Amino acid sequence: MSNLIVHGGAPLRGEIVPSANKNAVLPILCATLLTDRPVRLIGVPEITDVRKILDIFRVLGSDVSVNFSTGIVDLHHRATVFDPATHRLPEEMRSSIMLVPPLLARFGVARLESDVKGCTLGVREIDPHVEVFERFGASVARTDNSLTVHNDGRMVSNDHWLDYASVTTTENFALCAAAADGTSTLVNAASEPHVQEFCRFLSMLGVCIEGIGTSRLVVTGGRQLGGGEFRFNEDFHEIATFLALGAITGGDIAVKNSAPEQFPLIDRTFAKFGVNVVHRNGWSRTVVQGQLKVLRPFTQNILTKVEAAPWPYLPVDLLPIFVALGVKAEGSAMFWNKVYDGAMGWTSELSKFGAHVFLSDPHRLITFGGLPLSPARVESPYIIRVAIALLMVAASIDGRSEIMNALPIRRAHPRFVENLRSVGANVEWTSSE
Structure with missing residues (x-):
């Protein structure tokens, strides 16, 4: 239909x-991969992109409990594994690109399929995301059908100035910075309400973020992250x-x-x-x-x-x-x-x-x-x-x-x-x- x-x-x-706003829910779902502690999300909508991310979590071995009638999703990534040769991130969904930083942080590697897109709004480039990954010490290799991102050690903190205030690039920077040792600063950051909600979730996990709601974010990462309960607006x-x-x-x-x-x-x-x-x-x-x-x-x-x-x-x-x-x-x-x-x-x-x-x-x-x-x-x-x-x-x-x-x-x-x-x-x- x-x-x-x-x-x-x-x-x-x-x-x-x-x-809840899908543009807050999807990045926050991706961010839960940063921690191996239990996370409860309240107010999760039953939409197709949410189901796709939860399905990949199950494939990776995470504990996933969903009750869409109450909007409660419980996640525990304690036994999660990732193999770039066999595991594919969801295609035809822009949010897939935000699974890359937590996978890099936990497994040192991530694979992104070529067909990562959302609504047909025109050209939606991934180069700013690749630039962010490389700024944090990752290497990016292109194949015919995918990009493979490698990180041989821990992510390194850095400062970056975006060409334009991209929402998903800002969120990917924050995800990388949360996993990196030290303090990272982003200038020309996006500040939409769903970006602010995403940053508040990272703060709940234990990430120190200054400048939420402004065009300059300062993120101090490298800490052991916890879990908790988060309710969407x-x-x-x-x-x-x-x-x-x-x-x-x-x-x-x-x-x-x-x-x-x-x-x-x-x-x-x-x-x-x-x-x-x-x-x-x-x-x-x-x-x-x-x-x-x-x-x-x-x-x-x-x-x-x-x-x-x-x-x-x-x-x-x-x-x-x-x-x-x-x-x-x-x-x-x-x-x-x-x-x-x-x-x-x-x-x-x-x-x-x-x-x-x-x-x-x-x-x-x-x-x-x-x-x-x-x-x-x-x-x-x-x-x-x-x-x-x-x-x-x-x-x-x-x-x-x-x-x-x-x-x-x-x-x-x-x-x-x-x-x-x-x-x-x-x-x-x-x-x-």
């Missing part, structure tokens, strides 16, 4: 408790997504949100489309007065802009949901993805709904919103939030629409359809023809 059938037009109303992506679904359908969805301090810029972006976000008593909701309208800037002769880049900019992962709002809202807005060069091609699918969208170049597009829209059958690329953005537009239109290849949603949101139904959506999975 990979397509979503949406019978739209109904305002969505109710309360939703979002799941709600995913700010999912919070914003359900807030947007409430707004685009003219409904009222309240979403549990224990970290509203992460939302000022997201709130102001919603306001550009006539949506007011209210945070109160651990819950967030959107308030819309009448028709969605693009806020006109005071500066004449320019369009309202939504610029997405590494945190503390608006996250690029959230850009598609605001494109959906731009399609629905009266007025014109420009959207600028400053990270990925292949993340905007899907917008041609919006024309099937009757939307007027102009793709200026691989990074920028303009919506001319507020036009009459009709139900349609559209196709999503392999990008989680794009599938959701197409669903948002469909949910705002009277009639039956179909989102083909919507399966990427399950990579991040285990109960997305169930949550939609709980707030009144008429939506169901169906098989591809």
Whole structure:
């Protein structure tokens, strides 16, 4: 079942408790390999990438106990082994690359398959990761189908300055630094909320990290790491997504949100489309007065802009949901993805709904919103939030629409359809023809 059938037009109303952020859960799962002490994780979502990592842990001989109904995962890597000749890390999953540092720390070797990728957002290079591994004393050899990383001794601490603030490269640096003797410093580090959550987990294990939430991380490693219990926060992506679904359908969805301090810029972006976000008593909701309208800037002769880049900019992962709002809202807005060069091609699918969208170049597009829209059958690329953005537009239109290849949603949101139904959506999975 990979397509979503949406019978739209109904305002969505109710309360939703979002799941944990997969971009925090997956790196933290990889980080548990750094310790041979028991670790309990609370709030782990039942998504495909989580299952893949847990499966490789079982293959490597780790103790794995999972109860997805409670979200509790118990891990104990006391008898873990790794053989690069026979053990393969999960393919078609970007997070596999974060298994490399703990494998190097424990076994001195790791093998990374060539087909390590995630959503089809454009070129996603691994060279910055290779550079980090080499900075910590590892050697990297290329074969036809894989990269083999060797480390003959203990990792050596170092200082590094990233070309750009990459989330996974920052996390790989922290993983390597946690295993290295001495103090390592990273400049131009990513600081997204899920990176902060990842760093807090490493701190719980006993890694000393200074600068969490900033662009400069100082990590003191080489200590014997312990275990413990860690509870995940709600995913700010999912919070914003359900807030947007409430707004685009003219409904009222309240979403549990224990970290509203992460939302000022997201709130102001919603306001550009006539949506007011209210945070109160651990819950967030959107308030819309009448028709969605693009806020006109005071500066004449320019369009309202939504610029997405590494945190503390608006996250690029959230850009598609605001494109959906731009399609629905009266007025014109420009959207600028400053990270990925292949993340905007899907917008041609919006024309099937009757939307007027102009793709200026691989990074920028303009919506001319507020036009009459009709139900349609559209196709999503392999990008989680794009599938959701197409669903948002469909949910705002009277009639039956179909989102083909919507399966990427399950990579991040285990109960997305169930949550939609709980707030009144008429939506169901169906098989591809």
